[in-house]
Amino acid sequence: MSCGLLALLAAACGGGAPAGPPAGAGGMTGVPVDAITLETTSVEQTAEFVGTIRSRRTTVIQxxxxxxxxxxxxxxxxxxxxxxxxxxxxxxxxxxxxxxxxSTRAAREADAEFARQQADRAKALLAVGAMSQQEFEQASTALRTAEAQLRAVDEQIRQQQAQLAYFRVVAPAAGVVGDVPVRVGERVTRTTVLTTLDDNSTLELYVNVPVQQASLLRLGLPVRILSSSGEVVATESVNYVSASVDDATQTILIKTPVRSAGQFRTEQTVRAVVVFAEAPGLIVPVVAATRINGRYFVFVADTADGATVARQRAIEVGRVVGNGYVVTSGLSAGDRLIVGGIQKIGDGAPVMIMPAAEGGQ
Structure with missing residues (x-):
């Protein structure tokens, strides 16, 4: 093989062009994500119960x-x-x-009228000397006796009418008629409940709170009454806390007035949220938390060697408030919480926070 051919083969194997920069050099590094900076906010300590609307003026009709x-x-x-x-x-x-x-009153009335006529006649005769004083007094006595007998009959009639009125049951006060459990033809006694009368203009909400939360109860606590869809339809304040515990249910009764009486009826059950306290806290969006084996995890943006990376953190959460969890541990105010793009990253993965998305909570 000639020396020229060897030189051509060497040039072909070594390549004649200089090496370019690595692929992707100078391009964007890290997975683009959305993040928010956590800020302390006011968090309510609440609990939801099933309450009952009752009238403050309920009359049992017997x-x-x-x-x-x-x-x-x-x-x-x-x-x-x-x-x-x-x-x-x-x-x-x-x-x-x-x-x-x-039926006897007519006879007694006739007797009284006759005696009155006789007494008037006797008075006239006595005035002209045609009747003795004794006869006049006898006529007057007969009139008084007849009138007394008529009054006695009238009193008997009034007493019998009053007795008969007991057999006609009337409403003792204004209100709305409740359930009528009796039927025509049934025998009733003085202990039979015929119905109830409820005044829906004066309603109260009854809520039974477990004894474990007794230390949180006090007058003036806000209570929100919710609709079936969860909307707040009324906000009231506790005006009564029972001093005793129900032995059967181990609960404590609290009451609130219901001023929006037109929306509710007696014995209606409603959802009631009692606000026990209010304190500073953190809330993270539900979409930012992932549940793994019963525990909740989030990603926060951290800085390592000058680069922004995702760090996975285990957190403990409480109840749901709106669209977020109340965080009880694992995060602090100022942490940059990743809320978008978490499905594309893992612990330690480089990320790039999108400028338009980063901001306060």
Whole structure:
């Protein structure tokens, strides 16, 4: 092989062009992510319970007489005023007794009228000397006796009418008629509950709080009443805390007035959030936390050797507030929390925080 051919082969193997820079040199390094700077915010310590709306003016309607129910004059949910007839109980003996007494009144009234005429006649005769004083006094006595008998009959009628009124049950106050558990034809006694009357203009919220949270209870605590969708429909304040514990449920009763009475009904169950306290804390978006084997982890942006890297941290969280977790440990104010692009990174991975996304919480 000639020396010229050897020189050509050597040139081909060694390459004639200088080496260029490494691929990607001078380009963007790190995975682009979104981050926020954590700031301390006011965090409420709350708990949600199921409460019951009750009327402060609930009247239990029971009869004052015994007998068979013959008429039910109202329906459940009807609003009535004081004196409105509600029920009627059969009273045959009382009606018969009243009719008998009333039948004697006409005779007693006639006797009294006759005695009055006789007394007037006797007075006129006595004035002209045509009747003795004794006869005049006898006529006057007869008049007084007849009038007394008439008054006695009237009093008997009033007493019998009052007795008969017990068989007609009327509303003692204004309110809304509750459930009517009785039926026409049933025998009722003085202990039978016919219905209830509730005044929905004066309502209270009853909430039973577990005894474990007794130390947090005090007058004036805010209570939020929620709709079924979780919206706040009313905010009230605790005005009563029971001094005793319910032995059966081991709970403590608290009450709040309900001023938005038009939205609620007696015995309605509602969601109630009690705000026990308010303190500074941190909240991280739900999307920034990952749950692994029952524990929560987040990524924070850290600086290592002049580069920005992602560091995975285990955190402990409390309840959910809005769209975030309340952090109880693992993070501090000022930490840069990665909230976007976490699915593309791992612990120690270089990242680049997008300028438009970085900002306060």
């Amino acid at each position: 009869p004052q007489a015994e007998g068979f129910l013959v008429r039910i004059l109202v329906r459940s949910g009807t609003r009535v005023t004081a004196g409105t007839p509600l029920f009627e109980i059969d009273a045959p003996a009382e009606r018969a007794a009243l009719a008998a007494i009333e």
